[in-house]
Amino acid sequence: MQLCDLPAHELAKLLRNRKVSAEEICRSVLQRIDEVEKKTKAFITVDGEKALEQARRVDKKLKNGANLPPLAGMPVAIKDNICTKGLRTTCASKILANFVPPYNATVVEKLAAAEAVIIGKTNMDEFAMGSSTENSGFFPTRNPWDYSRVPGGSSGGSAAAVAAGESIYALGSDTGGSIRQPAAFCGVVGMKPTYGAVSRYGLVAFASSLDQIGPLTKDVTDCALVLNVIAGHDPRDSTSVPGERPDYTQFLKEDIRGLRIGIPREYLAEGLDSGVREVLEKACAVLKEAGAEVAETSLPHSAYALPTYYLIAPAEASSNLARYDGVRYGYRAEDVKDVLDMFKKTRSRGFGAEVKRRIMLGTYALSAGYYDAYYLKALQVRTLIKRDFDTAFTKFDVLLSPTSPTPAFLLGEKIDDPLKMYLSDIFTLAINLAGLPAVSVPGGFVDGLPVGVQFIGKPFAEGTLLHVAYAFEKRTEYTSRRPGLGR
Amino acid sequence: MYEAIIGLEVHVELKTRSKIFCASTTEFGGEPNTHVCPVCLGLPGVLPVVNKEVVDYAIRVALALNCDIARFCKFDRKNYYYPDLPKNYQISQYDLPLAKNGYLEIETANGSKRVGITRIHMEEDAGKLVHQGNITTTPYSLVDYNRTGVPLLEIVSEPDLRSPEEARAYLEKLRTIIQYTGVSDCKMEEGSLRCDANVSVRPVGSDALGTKTEIKNMNSFRALYRALAYEIDRQIAVLAEGGRVVQETRAWDEDRGVTVSMRSKEEAHDYRYFPDPDLVPLVIDEAWIERVRATLPELPDARRKRYIEDFGLSRYDATVLTSSKELGDYFEACIAAYPHPKTVANWVMGELARLLNAHNMDITASPVTPDQLASLLRLIDDGTISGKIAKTVFEDMFATRKDPATIVREKGLVQITDVDALSAVVDEVINANPKSVQDYKAGKEKALGFLVGQVMKATRGKANPALVNKLLKERLD
Numbered sequence: 001m002q003l004c005d006l007p008a009h010e011l012a013k014l015l016r017n018r019k020v021s022a023e024e025i026c027r028s029v030l031q032r033i034d035e036v037e038k039k040t041k042a043f044i045t046v047d048g049e050k051a052l053e054q055a056r057r058v059d060k061k062l063k064n065g066a067n068l069p070p071l072a073g074m075p076v077a078i079k080d081n082i083c084t085k086g087l088r089t090t091c092a093s094k095i096l097a098n099f100v101p102p103y104n105a106t107v108v109e110k111l112a113a114a115e116a117v118i119i120g121k122t123n124m125d126e127f128a129m130g131s132s133t134e135n136s137g138f139f140p141t142r143n144p145w146d147y148s149r150v151p152g153g154s155s156g157g158s159a160a161a162v163a164a165g166e167s168i169y170a171l172g173s174d175t176g177g178s179i180r181q182p183a184a185f186c187g188v189v190g191m192k193p194t195y196g197a198v199s200r201y202g203l204v205a206f207a208s209s210l211d212q213i214g215p216l217t218k219d220v221t222d223c224a225l226v227l228n229v230i231a232g233h234d235p236r237d238s239t240s241v242p243g244e245r246p247d248y249t250q251f252l253k254e255d256i257r258g259l260r261i262g263i264p265r266e267y268l269a270e271g272l273d274s275g276v277r278e279v280l281e282k283a284c285a286v287l288k289e290a291g292a293e294v295a296e297t298s299l300p301h302s303a304y305a306l307p308t309y310y311l312i313a314p315a316e317a318s319s320n321l322a323r324y325d326g327v328r329y330g331y332r333a334e335d336v337k338d339v340l341d342m343f344k345k346t347r348s349r350g351f352g353a354e355v356k357r358r359i360m361l362g363t364y365a366l367s368a369g370y371y372d373a374y375y376l377k378a379l380q381v382r383t384l385i386k387r388d389f390d391t392a393f394t395k396f397d398v399l400l401s402p403t404s405p406t407p408a409f410l411l412g413e414k415i416d417d418p419l420k421m422y423l424s425d426i427f428t429l430a431i432n433l434a435g436l437p438a439v440s441v442p443g444g445f446v447d448g449l450p451v452g453v454q455f456i457g458k459p460f461a462e463g464t465l466l467h468v469a470y471a472f473e474k475r476t477e478y479t480s481r482r483p484g485l486g487r
Numbered sequence: 488m489y490e491a492i493i494g495l496e497v498h499v500e501l502k503t504r505s506k507i508f509c510a511s512t513t514e515f516g517g518e519p520n521t522h523v524c525p526v527c528l529g530l531p532g533v534l535p536v537v538n539k540e541v542v543d544y545a546i547r548v549a550l551a552l553n554c555d556i557a558r559f560c561k562f563d564r565k566n567y568y569y570p571d572l573p574k575n576y577q578i579s580q581y582d583l584p585l586a587k588n589g590y591l592e593i594e595t596a597n598g599s600k601r602v603g604i605t606r607i608h609m610e611e612d613a614g615k616l617v618h619q620g621n622i623t624t625t626p627y628s629l630v631d632y633n634r635t636g637v638p639l640l641e642i643v644s645e646p647d648l649r650s651p652e653e654a655r656a657y658l659e660k661l662r663t664i665i666q667y668t669g670v671s672d673c674k675m676e677e678g679s680l681r682c683d684a685n686v687s688v689r690p691v692g693s694d695a696l697g698t699k700t701e702i703k704n705m706n707s708f709r710a711l712y713r714a715l716a717y718e719i720d721r722q723i724a725v726l727a728e729g730g731r732v733v734q735e736t737r738a739w740d741e742d743r744g745v746t747v748s749m750r751s752k753e754e755a756h757d758y759r760y761f762p763d764p765d766l767v768p769l770v771i772d773e774a775w776i777e778r779v780r781a782t783l784p785e786l787p788d789a790r791r792k793r794y795i796e797d798f799g800l801s802r803y804d805a806t807v808l809t810s811s812k813e814l815g816d817y818f819e820a821c822i823a824a825y826p827h828p829k830t831v832a833n834w835v836m837g838e839l840a841r842l843l844n845a846h847n848m849d850i851t852a853s854p855v856t857p858d859q860l861a862s863l864l865r866l867i868d869d870g871t872i873s874g875k876i877a878k879t880v881f882e883d884m885f886a887t888r889k890d891p892a893t894i895v896r897e898k899g900l901v902q903i904t905d906v907d908a909l910s911a912v913v914d915e916v917i918n919a920n921p922k923s924v925q926d927y928k929a930g931k932e933k934a935l936g937f938l939v940g941q942v943m944k945a946t947r948g949k950a951n952p953a954l955v956n957k958l959l960k961e962r963l964d
Contacts, residue, residue: 083532096531103525105532204531208764237534238766316764319564322575323529327630339628343568366566366759375761 003028004165005482007218008074009225011168015062015073022062022073025168026055026117029075032165033119036485041141042151042161044080045088046120051075054117061115070225072115077167079158080121081128082213083202084108087118091204092136093126095324095331095350105202106237107171107213107230114229119167122157126352127321128178128206130154131424134415135354142411143185144483145449149408152182152424158216159186163483169226170216175206176309177404177428179214180440184403184452187442189223189469189479190216192428194459195435196241199234205320207313208239210432219479220441220470224248227462241460251463256471257291262396266302267427273406275446280402283443283453286475287400287468297396299388304381305430306422311365311378312433317355318362324350357418386434393458398468401427403440403452431456439465442478450478488691489726491719492699493648493684494605497661499640499671500612500679501544506636507611508535508578513638515677519617519631527636529573534765537562541638542769544670545585545609546779548640551668551786552604552661554589556776561768562609566759570630571614579641581760584608585769591664592788593656594806602657603645612637640671646685646696651715655708658682659810663787667812675707682711687732688722697722698732702746704739714739718746790815798828807836814850817857824861834860838878842885854888855881863891871895872902876948904951906958909942912950913958916941927963935959 003011003025014020030048037043058073078084081091083101085108090096104112111118125135133141133156141156143149144164151160155172159182162170172179174192183190191214198213205211215226231245263284268277284294326332326346333345351359365374392399404424414421431438436456443453453472457465473479506513509526526533549556563581589604614632618625642661648654662673662680673680687699702718705711717739722732736755737746785793787809794805809815814835821831839860843853863881866872872880872895883894895901903909916938917924927934935956942955 081532083530089531091531099531101525101530101532103530103533201534202532205765236536238536239534239764315761319566319576319759319761322566322568323531323573325568325570325575327570328528328573329530339570340568363759366761368757368759371759371761 001482002032002165004032004168006168008071008168008222011074012070012072018062022055022058022117023052025073026051026075026119029119029165029167036144036164037166039142039147039486040144040151040160040164040166041139042122042157042164042166043077043120044090044092044123044138044157047087047118050087051117051119058115058117069114069229071229073117075117075119075168076111077119077122077158077161077170078108079124079155079170079172081124081173081204081206082107082171083204084118084121087121089121089204090137091127092124092138093351093355094137095346096329097137097331099330101202103202106199106234108202110229110232116229122155122161122170124157125154125178126355127204127317128154128173128175128211129317129354129358131177131181131421132409132411132414133157133182134411135352137352140411143408144485145187146408147486148410149449150185150411152185152404152408154178154182155190155216156182159183159188159190162186162188162216162218164485165482169218169222171213171226171230172216173203173206173211173213174428174432175210175212175313176432177425179216180428180438180452180454181404181425183216183440184442184454185408185450187450187478187481187483188216188218189220189439189441190214191223191227191439191462191465192431192437193227193231193462194241194437195432196239197245197437197460197462198230199232199237199240201234201236205316207316208320209316210309210313212432220466220473221249221252223439223469224252224466227466231462246463248463248466251467252470253467254471254474255291256287256468259292259398259468260396261287261292261294261468262297262392262399263294264299264302264392264399264401265296266299267401271405271423271426272402273446276402276404276406276451279444279446279451280400280453283400283472286472290471290475292468294400295396297392297399299385299392299430301381301384301388302430305385305433306426308378308381308385308433309429310361310422311374312382314358314362315365315375315378316362318359318366321351321355321359326350354418382433385430389430389434389436389456397464398461399456401454401456403427403454407446407449407451427454435459437462437465439469441469441472442481443472443476444478450481489688489723490649490691491715492646492687492689492696493650493654493715494646495644495648495654495657496683496685497642497644497658498681499548499642499665499673501541501638501640501670502672502679503538503540503544503638505538505540507538507541507609507638508636511636515679517633519629519633522633523635527573528632535578535763537766537769538638541609542585542771543779544638544668545607545640546771546776547668547670547783548642548665549586549589549607550776550780550783551664552586552589552591552607552642554586554604554607556586556771557583558771559583559768560585560771562763562766563760564763565610567756569613570628571616571632571635573614573632573635577611577613578763578766579610580608591657591660593653593660595653595656600653602647602653605643605645607640607642610639610641611635612639651712651719654684654715655712658708658711660787663810663812667784667786669784669812684711684715686715686718686722688719688726697726698734700732700734700746701736702739703736703749706741710739710741713744714746717744721746784812787812787815794828798822798832800828800832804832804836808832811850817850817853820857821860824858825864827864830864831860834864834881838881842882854886855884859884859890866891866895870902870904870951872900873948873950873952875943875952876900876902879948900949902951903946903949904954906954909946909950909954909958912942912945913955913962916945917959917962924963935963
């Protein structure tokens with residue numbers, strides 16, 4: 001175990017007790033990047049010099065006796081669709097390959113205020129569209145537990161970086177499972193907060209009504225600490241929910257006696273890997289053992305979540321991604337006849353296949369004559385899906401499901417079959433449609449590969465999720481395992 | 488016999504301090520791309536936040552136009568690609584606009600007429616393309632995003648207008664009302680007031696609507712009038728020859744005085760409207776509306792009524808004086824200092840309007856203040872100067888901004904009311920014009936006027952005309 005393999009809350013303790021310096025932590029992370037980045041390819045941009053500079057600044061402040069925030073000096077990796085002022089932000093797309101934002105996302109400002117050390121920007125599926133990080137416009141990322149496998153996606157770079165010790169924690173974004181599924185594949189904790197809990201200002205939009213930024217961490221305690229930093233109302237985001245956020249660490253308690261946990265039976269249906277099913281069954285046993293009441297429940301409209309998602313998300317994306325036209329920033333095709341030709345060539349060459357597929361799907365769904373049958377219908381079904389959850393939450397405090405139907409799959413295994421790839425998010429999509437918080441925590445292993453279980457909560461019940469996840473973690477300790485990294 | 492059916496779509500730029508979804512300034516002009524920020528430039532990751540002042544302004548206009556204000560409205564995205572549109576969608580309002588079902592009254596040859604207002608909605612303006620030379624031959628174009636995100640109101644009328652005259656009267660009245668509310672300058676030449684028209688014609692007596700065309704690029708009231716007159720004639724000619732009007736968008740060519748086809752119905756955009764997920768619906772409660780209502784000034788119709796009823800002005804005079812808020816304010820400032828509304832109205836609409844027009848000036852730039860005009864009128868009343876001299880003095884006031892008393896003193900224009908001094912002149916004139924004297928005595932009343940004129944001429948207009956009249960009659964009758 002190196003420093004970079006420890007969770008942030010342990011490192012913070014060492015830092016506060018002057019056992020280590022922020023610079024040493026940063027160097028440990030940078031050294032790990034040197035060792036394994038060739039294999040994981042978790043990052044698009046690493047800024048080691050800048051990171052060390054930030055770490056030394058923290059050390060100086062500590063030396064001067066400053067009282068610093070809990071995560072001060074902790075290295076963080078940021079998904080490359082979150083704007084960082086002066087630091088290239090590409091969304092893993094050729095169309096933004098050289099885009100350097102002139103402003104910071106709200107979460108990045110919050111990280112700066114928390115004295116975080118930004119290590120770099122992580123790889124992802126282009127514009128967060130994908131479930132394996134193979135849709136990156138630059139290169140795929142590999143799973144630190146097995147380099148022949150995908151890390152999941154779209155926040156695959158963030159998940160792989162945290163799992164491999166290339167960062168202490170990371171931020172990702174989740175539109176249909178993009179934090180939770182890679183967290184599950186890479187054996188880390190990943191949370192999608194309630195829609196509106198964390199500001200989206202500066203998150204490059206994929207599907208505005210579904211996107212949410214969240215933490216990827218080595219354990220549940222870190223998840224609470226990071227959420228403390230990034231959650232909060234932001235006047236720059238109209239969809240951000242007003243009001244104070246609690247101190248999430250207060251929920252980290254082991255006693256879950258009487259907690260009512262529902263298992264949606266629709267999530268145990270066909271396509272579920274038998275190993276994953278066993279992991280879930282064991283998780284149920286652990287929770288029952290701890291005194292929770294576990295029972296089956298139903299989300300009757302679950303089957304419609306995937307088609308609903310693949311109308312709403314592409315529709316919004318088709319509009320959100322219209323701005324990449326070569327006029328103001330990013331890639332521009334030069335050999336053009338006129339402005340229309342420039343738009344067409346810029347977008348044809350700048351976007352990858354999956355992004356273009358979704359732009360076409362979304363454009364179609366919003367077209368005159370089809371809007372009512374597709375987009376409007378999808379919005380109506382979305383309401384039904386929300387109601388399913390509302391009903392379930394009258395009887396249960398949290399719901400439990402597998403995060404993804406299978407463990408990490410092989411690179412190339414699903415890349416030519418979009419529908420197969422989309423099914424990888426079958427258990428996570430509905431949560432975004434309903435705007436609910438959910439957390440994926442390591443729930444066990446199948447053939448040496450990590451498997452995640454997902455806790456789903458009521459709106460703004462992140463505290464309840466952290467509570468049950470922490471209790472589960474304390475009884476299983478899967479979060480303390482680290483990949484061998486082929487060394 | 489055909490009649491025209493016309494509806495107007497008017498865009499008004501609101502002069503809020505900042506743009507509709509960000510804090511950038513709305514100031515007109517400025518170096519290209521200096522009144523911008525990441526939000527109005529549509530950089531990746533930015534989000535819009537509604538400027539509440541825009542909603543206040545929009546409610547103000549909606550109230551002034553007698554609209555029903557929606558308690559719940561939302562913003563939608565209008566998707567189309569154009570380089571002056573940074574996001575390649577415009578944030579607008581589609582199926583749930585801010586206000587509906589309003590009206591305004593216009594004056595027509597047949598009396599006043601109510602014109603319906605279908606809807607009013609809020610949206611963001613686009614930027615401007617700057618072509619290097621001619622649009623068809625330019626090797627490249629530059630884009631100025633200063634105007635991007637400036638708040639706009641789109642005001643759509645019912646197809647209630649029946650002639651180019653009515654259309655112009657509607658647009659003028661709309662401009663007047665909006666100027667009264669203080670939310671826009673409504674300058675067509677600066678683009679803060681823009682107008683498109685939907686036009687069709689049908690045989691008189693028919694209830695069915697003909698195929699309409701949409702006319703764009705009318706940049707003045709005159710252009711609106713001419714374009715509509717042309718288009719109505721064109722459509723009638725097409726029908727008269729047994730042809731069919733094609734549904735299309737046409738552009739007014741000011742230089743050639745014709746409308747030309749821009750794009751057909753088939754080429755029309757599919758804007759793929761959908762609710763903007765970055766914005767939450769706008770809930771407007773009664774308290775908000777009442778708060779805005781309290782900020783509304785007296786509107787032109789009410790003011791005109793007051794001028795007619797309280798000041799005894801004619802409908803025409805009252806209409807002219809209330810046609811702009813500033814003109815009405817000027818008029819009222821005058822009568823506050825000189826409480827004779829009819830006299831003031833004559834001067835404001837006569838001498839002052841004439842000189843302002845001649846100098847192409849607006850009432851707000853008038854070199855003569857209301858107090859100065861009132862002083863001048865008092866000088867006439869107290870006999871210091873004649874009404875004729877007063878016009879000369881007024882021209883001097885307009886040119887020099889001096890007080891009337893100063894000008895009268897400096898130029899020695901005080902009226903001659905001294906009987907002795909005038910008697911001498913009157914006698915001289917009688918002696919010098921025996922023919923006229925004879926004519927008058929023979930019963931030609933007009934000859935007296937000539938003799939008065941001669942006395943005025945001899946005194947360079949300073950003689951009191953009433954006194955001259957009296958003295959002449961004393962001697963001749």
